[in-house]
Amino acid sequence: MSHYPVPVAQKHLRHLEPGTWQHVNRHLVAKAIVEFSHEQILQPLLCDESDENSQFPHGQDWHSYLLISEDRRTRYHFLAYPMKLRHWHISESSIIRDCDGQLLDPDALSFIIDFKDALGIPEEKLPIYLDEISSTLYGAAYKRCHQSLSSRDLLKADYQQIEAAMTEGHPGFVANNGRIGFNVFDYESYTPETGSRFTLVWLAVHREHAHFASLSTLKYDSFIERELGAQRVAAYREQLQQQGLDPADYLFMPTHPWQWFNRLSIAFAADIAQRNIVYLGIGEDTYQAQQSIRTYFNHSDHDKCYVKTSLSILNMGFMRGLSPYYMAGTPAINEFLKALIMKDSLLGEKRFDILQEVASIGFTNSYYDAALKKDSPYKKMLSVLWRESPAKRIQQGERLMTMASFLHKDRDGVAMLPLMIKQSGLTTVEWLSCYFDAFLVPVVHCFYAYELVFMPHCENLIMVMDESNVPQRCIMKDIAEESAILDEDAEIPEHIARLKVQVPEDYKILGIFIDIFDGVFRHMSDILQSNDCCNEDIFWALVALSVKRYQHENQALKEKFHRYDFFTDSFKHSCLNRLQLKNNLQMVNLADPAGSITIADDLPNPVARYRTMSVAELQSFIQ
Structure with a gap:
């Protein structure tokens, strides 16, 4: 039955x-x-x-x-x-x-x-x-x-x-809500759109097979006690002792309940039998899945970390695992990038920030590791990282909002963005200028100043808005897996060397053109034009104006502006759906992302026509 x-x-x-x-x-x-x-x-x-x-x-x-x-x-x-x-x-x-x-x-x-x-x-x-x-x-x-x-x-x-x-999933991918592996009950329990709250499974993993990494300011014992609570930590240690195991030999880590009951308890049965993995029980805090589905917001205590775990479901071109190898370097990469951002005066002025991934644990299954020399989802089934909560980052009169909401339409087809602009009391031109100043300029500056690129699509950006829904600043997340420094001469510590990625010279600026122009602004300008808020010529003129102003004020980077021309006539069209259609099991090789790019004919650059116009001329054109 x-x-x-x-x-x-x-x-x-x-x-x-x-x-x-x-x-x-x-x-x-x-x-x-x-x-x-x-x-x-x-x-x-x-x-x-x-x-x-x-x-x-x-x-x-x-x-x-x-x-x-x-x-x-x-x-x-x-x-x-x-x-x-x-x-x-x-x-x-x-x-x-x-x-x-x-x-x-x-x-x-x-x-x-x-x-x-x-x-x-x-x-x-x-x-x-x-x-x-x-x-x-x-x-x-x-x-x-x-x-x-x-x-x-x-x-x-x-x-x-x-x-x-949020209803659309990724705005560019057609098959964007796969979740292959979930049944109907899992769907209602664990998907972002249900808003369901759930608890996590806690495990003890043997240090011989697991690695804890954190920011230099954090230590394992104090961190895990903060996340679990002193009483629960003591209870888990006693639980290990009752089984004749030494708590000092183990790390405590959470995993998703679906992952434990559907994948780990069977695929990792040998490690469980050998007490390399010990089931401790269900945690007390409740969590809500975010749009990225394997990241969870702590509802019991908003100041505690997000938790991101391996989740072996097929979703949008990937089995959603987390590499133990990547976990080992994740906090150090975050610490390096945070220091880089903090010392930059322009980024400080824009109050641009990142949510640091502060700690991680990766467990290596010795059988799969020995058997599989190449990358495989089977090597990424048991890892966790903890990311800072944005709740502590907002001030009085500010609120948080995913940037995906700027492209959102409700069930009646009513777009949120035009309503947001109307509520703000600003004109569309004024509101967009605030938005580009808060989002586009900092990301563009990271590229030109450091050849630092993120994956700044809508789900990866948290916008900080004022009470009238005017953009004030932005916070980037998903740092270690989706950031890279493309400058081959950049000095980067050896232990985070994977942050430096080699790509062809003419591919470097595609992080702006594809992820922002094609991935965000293409859809945003459609919404604004179809709602009679702003025609696309004015939209792209405002994009050009924000970067013209930035370049005018940062002449020290003039050589970079020339080498990577923001106003080039056209740019390579890296196609997301083509990638997924070609291989919907592993869309991109993270070790060689440039090698995975699938290209269509070049896209005409919508800001190229404004190349020779001055700031004053652009302002006059917009008015």
Whole structure:
């Protein structure tokens, strides 16, 4: 007899009903057309010169387009207008799916099958990709049925309410909510959009197989006592003693309950039997999964650290493990970068900051380590890192908000960003100027001053806003795994040498062009233009103006500005979906990220036209 509660369908699957399913499929097909066309995987055919249909906003050059399936049986008609960066703004409601003369509702799984050869998915990986599409649709349906906060509600919501309310996942990836490995009960218990709270499993791991690392200011005993509490630490030590084990031989570490019960208790059975791993019990603090799913916010004590653990589910091109090898150097990398940022006067003026990953433990399974010489998810199944909480970083009158909220639309399609700007009391130009000053300028400066690059996509940025929702400053997170110094001559301590990464010279500035221009601003300018807040010419002129001002005030870096031209005519288009489609099990080799890049035709740079304009001329153009 099944141990799962019944009836399942009524309680856990009520979001899977025809109307909701129809809506989320139409949305995902529209997104697939946008992103696959953006990456030149698909080439929509122009059917007419223009469409002046009154149901669509005036002032845009709407056209009718067509995609024909590879077997020629299905035709997708839709209305759209092209934007900069080869972006498409598509009217979701206009999509018509004609299959052998029969009009059918758009279906995302059928769409992938219709164009599977063009998408280039290896045959053995196609079922996995379809599984990820199904999971993405499942999550979208859940969010549509269960998330009740509107974009207007989120203007005054707290940080974790906003975090749980995000619906889109990654704005560029089509299959962005895989979570392959979770069942329906795991989904409700552990995914970010449910806002569920859960406790972590605590283990004792033998020091012979595990490594603790921390900032130089932290020691294991005091740190773990702060996270667990003195009473719980004493109880765990006594528990080990009762089993005839010496507590001094062990480190205490948390892991995700799903990871323990579904992966570790079986895959690491030998280590458990040999007492290299000892199950201690369930912790007291409750946590909430963040958008990155394997990072958890402490709800019991907001000042305690985030916890990030290995989670062996397949999600968006990776099995979400954590490397014990990477964990060993993580706190030191964070300490080095924090010192670099703290001594920089411009970053200090902008109050740019990072959330340090202050401590880590990595456990090495000797069997998998001996058997597998190459990188493998099996080597990354039991690690943890602790990251500073942002709760202590805000002052009176400030609030935290994920930058993903700037691209958020609620279930009725209402975008949060225009409401935020309106509430601020500023004009769109004034608000965007504050935003670019808080976010873009510090990240650009890190690149030009130190060739330091982050992965500054929306989920990795925490915006600090004032009470009127005006951007004040930003805090970067996910540092050690997604940061690099590209300067080959930079002096970096040997123990954190992996921070220095070699990439071709013309790839270096792609961290700005791809992660910010293509990954964030492309979608933001679409939202602003489609909501009549700011046309894209003005948007990109404001981007140019913020960097023009920065460059004018930092002439000591003039040679770098020339070498890495922010206003170049075009830049390489590194394609995210192409990466995932090529290998949805390991999208990028972290040891050689540049070698993993998949390129389409160069993208015209939307700020190139402003290269010769002065600050004064740009200001005049914007006004």
